[in-house]
Amino acid sequence: MNIAFYGSSLLSSYWNGAATYYRGLIADLARRGHQVTFYEPDAFDRQLHKDMEAPDWARVVVYPATEEGLRAVVAQAAAADVVVKASGVGVYDDELLDGVMTAARDDAIRIFWDVDAPATLAEIARTPEHPLRRRLPSLDLVLTYGGGPPVVERYTAFGAERCVPVYNALDASTHHPVDPDxxxxxxxxxxxxxxxxxxxxxxxxxxxxxxxxxxxxxxxxxxxxxxxxxxxxxxxxxxxxxxxxxxxxxxxxxxxxxxxxxxxxxxxxxxxxxxxxxxxxxxxxxxxxxxxxxxxxxxxxxxxxxxxxxxxxxxxxxxxxxxxxxxxxxxxxxxxxHTYERRGAQVDALLHQTAAMKRERNAA
Structure with a gap:
């Protein structure tokens, strides 16, 4: 599937604890045949502190953290089979969520991927008109990188059709024993x-x-x-x-x-x-x-x-x-x-299951 993934940063772990998580999952999804384009804003000096160049397993689009840059990447969601908006992008989060989900095709899978579910849930509980809270019933999946049953129950109570934890894991190709320093x-x-x-x-x-x-x-x-x-x-x-x-x-x-x-x-x-x-x-x-x-x-x-x-x-x-x-x-x-190979298999299965469910629903 062609996946448009809007997150904080794939290229930099600077003030970005989700970098390892994104890298492990997206690399495995690429090995399973998915084509991922990762959209990240040029913000918080992350591009000045990159710790990797664009990999061969994902296309990376770094866009200006401006309204014009936002409009340009939002429009590209229309070409994707799967549209993912992650939490904690840091700039124009609400506008990005509304923009990409509106631009997504009717048959596209819409996903909100929460890398800080407790904080997100606390925020939407305080704000009844929060953009994510309004959007939840129209999303196909909410994925979280932690939280277990308490998070699943709360997201479901707020109107999410389906919430599934996809936990952090190990990418043994990047994190492994080395000589002491x-x-x-x-x-x-x-x-x-x-x-x-x-x-x-x-x-x-x-x-x-x-x-x-x-x-x-x-x-x-x-x-x-x-x-x-x-x-x-x-x-x-x-x-x-x-x-x-x-x-x-x-x-x-x-x-x-x-x-x-x-x-x-x-x-x-x-x-x-x-x-x-x-x-x-x-x-x-x-x-x-x-x-x-x-x-x-x-x-x-x-x-x-x-x-x-x-x-x-x-x-x-x-x-x-x-x-x-x-x-x-x-x-x-x-x-x-607990490897990203296992987590990638989980996400791959979820994508195929969700696509089949959407096809059946549209045919009914």
Whole structure:
């Protein structure tokens, strides 16, 4: 199928946590014969911080973040068999949703793909006239990259015909074990941008344990963190490019995952960094959230922390041998059950099922 995909960015992971997710899924859909054109705005300096060039498995259209640029890419939706509007594009989101869904052919599959469902659902709950809320009954599919039953139930209650989680996963061709890199040496590392709905949890799960263990070394990657506002044993290194994620994950004794507030409250929302880290063979410590057992077995494949004290206790108990054992078990589990090949097969089946349903409906 010819898929027009309107998202934040395929080419840049700069302030764009969905990049890995988009890349893994779209690359697999291309291997299954779909032709994907990804439309991304030239915004937020992402094009200045690209970490990949346009791939051979997708056509990428970078458009000016202006009304004129918007009109040009909206018109191209009319040529697609599948029109996807993702959440969090960042510029003209509402206009883009209305524009591409209006331009789509009657027989085209219309999809809203939510990469931050808890935040989106909270927004449309506050705004009865929200463009997405008005559009939901006319969409063929809502896909989310997390959220599980709570998100499916809420989207259905708002009028979505069908909502299906398509979880994050591992692309083993890009995230895999590599040699350690001394730049990323630490006892515990965390990678994530500084965001309002994550900052307090980072303080509790990462910065407080660091302050409690001054003899340990901690590594903090991501945009927005101020080095002189963290404990002295925390090395804040700023943005870490995707090409460096493997070394970042494989070098420390352990890697920490911290969900944003809304994701932790909703549950069933493993971040991309979960699969990136274990794909590299890292020993992962994660904050506690409902549904973790769907993806990794606590104490065997992942260490779960209810608070900062648990993080510090896990770190005290870890030896290199135990860390390797946990990391290897997690990697084997993810390779067996949580790859983008599996997620791509899921989306491919959904597209063909939905196309058949539309044909039957139109023929009736």
């Amino acid at each position: 001394p730049r990323f040496s630490a006892d515990l590392a965390f990678l994530g941008n500084r965001l309002p709905d994550r900052e307090e949890r980072v303080r509790r799960f990462f910065l407080e344990p660091a302050a409690q263990r001054p003899d340990r070394s901690f590594l903090l990657g991501g945009n927005g963190w101020v080095p002189n506002h963290v404990p002295a044993n925390v090395n804040a290194i700023g943005h870490v490019y995707t090409r460096e994620h493997n070394a970042f994950n494989v070098t420390p004794l352990a890697v920490l995952n911290i969900a944003r507030d809304s994701m932790a409250e909703t549950g069933y929302s493993p971040a991309t960094r979960v699969f990136e880290a274990v794909g590299a063979g890292a020993c992962l410590i994660t904050d506690a959230w409902e549904g973790i057992e769907m993806f990794l077995i606590p104490d065997l494949e992942v260490l779960v922390a209810r608070d900062g004290r648990d993080v510090a206790d896990h770190l005290d108990a870890l030896t290199p041998q135990i860390a390797r054992s946990i990391g290897q078990a997690a990697r084997m589990r993810v390779l067996a059950e």
